[in-house]
Amino acid sequence: MTQPLISVIVPCYNVEEYLPRCVESVLNQTYRNLEILLVDDGSPDRCGEICDGYAAVDSRVKVIHKENGGLSDARNVALDVMKGEYVTFVDSDDYVAADYVEYLYKLIVKEKACLSVMNFQPFVEGTMPKDCGGEIAINIFSVEGALIQMFYQQAFDTAACGKMYHSLLFDEVRYPKNLLYEDLATTYRLIMKCSQIVCSDYRGYFYLHRSTSIEGTPFKPLKYESCMRIIRQLEADKVRMPERVRRALDCRIVSFAFHILLEVPQEEKEMRRSLLEIIRRKRIHVLFDGKARRKARAACLLSLAGVWLVNLFVGYGKSRKVD
Structure with a gap:
């Protein structure tokens, strides 16, 4: 059976220290038919150069260089040009397990869902993610059930990452520019266009807590x-x-x-x-x-x-x- 093309969108800004680990985790996926969109969002460091280096050695990598417009704008630019039947997002200071894409895709196929979700494994800078192990629970939600779980912050939250979406969900939906917390304004609208959603406890997305993240910065x-x-x-x-x-x-x-x-x-x-x-x-x-x-x-x-x-x-x- 032919594997559909899956787009992986990685916005990049001022993360040259973390970017190689992130991109290499995507390049080493067990699911091979990927379009990897690295968006250099006007980064002042070597992110653009690093992205170009990966594009030179792997034809699946496409680099978009643009003026700085923020995370939403970077995602939207990639959404406008992506060709995948499905799409997932990875933040450039995080990284993913080797079966991240394959796992999310198989959930969608098995459960005939429009959107699949896995859990994050958070870790602090200077440490490695812990191996949680244990039994993995999988739940199927209706649109109403998924929204309830998300808004109560139970089975999953609003983050764009750690999810796979059918590309048609993004018809007429984009992330709001010039806003923080853009996921909260967008994910529920994508869910409202679904038939059903599948959610797994598997932690294949490794989320880095940084002092320079939005939550770690002083009030503005x-x-x-x-x-x-x-x-x-x-x-x-x-x-x-x-x-x-x-x-x-x-x-x-x-x-x-x-x-x-x-x-x-x-x-x-x-x-x-x-x-x-x-x-x-x-x-x-x-x-x-x-x-x-x-x-x-x-x-x-x-x-x-x-x-x-x-x-x-x-x-x-x-x-x-x-x-």
Whole structure:
């Protein structure tokens, strides 16, 4: 049986230290019929040169050099030119197991799904990912079930990576430019176009925690602006969702608002007021939602006494973390 072409999109920006490990993990896939799109997003380091080097030795590699436009723009440029029947994303500071593509593809074929998902194996810079082992569970979800699982952050989350998509899902769907947290604004729209989704506990995507990632960098207004724009989009699309999905989405919105609120400096009173208003409108529903994450429910409960108590709780939790 002829293997369909699968596109692997790797946006590259300022990651020359990590890029070779990432690209070589893609080149060494057990699934061979690949189109590997390396997008040099105007990187100031040697990323473009490294990408060109791989293209010179492997015909499956295609390099796109462009002015810096951010992660969404880099993904979108590749989506516009890809030729694969299926597509998956790998971030350039991460890497994947040798059977990453084959595993996700076989899930789609076996379960006649439009989208497959696997779990991440996170690791900290300077360490190696742990071997989790154990039995691998596979679950099939309807669109409604998948959205509920994702918005409650249970079986999987909104990340673009660690998933394989039928390319037709991206007809009329692109990642929003000039926003952070772009996956949250996009993945649910792709799921809403599916017939069913298959999700596996297999951890074949190795996710690097870096201090220079979006989550590791100090607060900047774009975090708040992105949060508010995405929440407005989610609220607008919520009217098309079943009641159970809307409840799960409210929980995700509250978690997102708390996440940004705890980063906003005290002097940014208008930003804090807007985020608190979102939380106040929804926190009672989240507090009494038995399916909501315990962290979200605890934050809602503590916020009744004041955000200072939420900050204290979060600070205490961080102080107890073990490297």
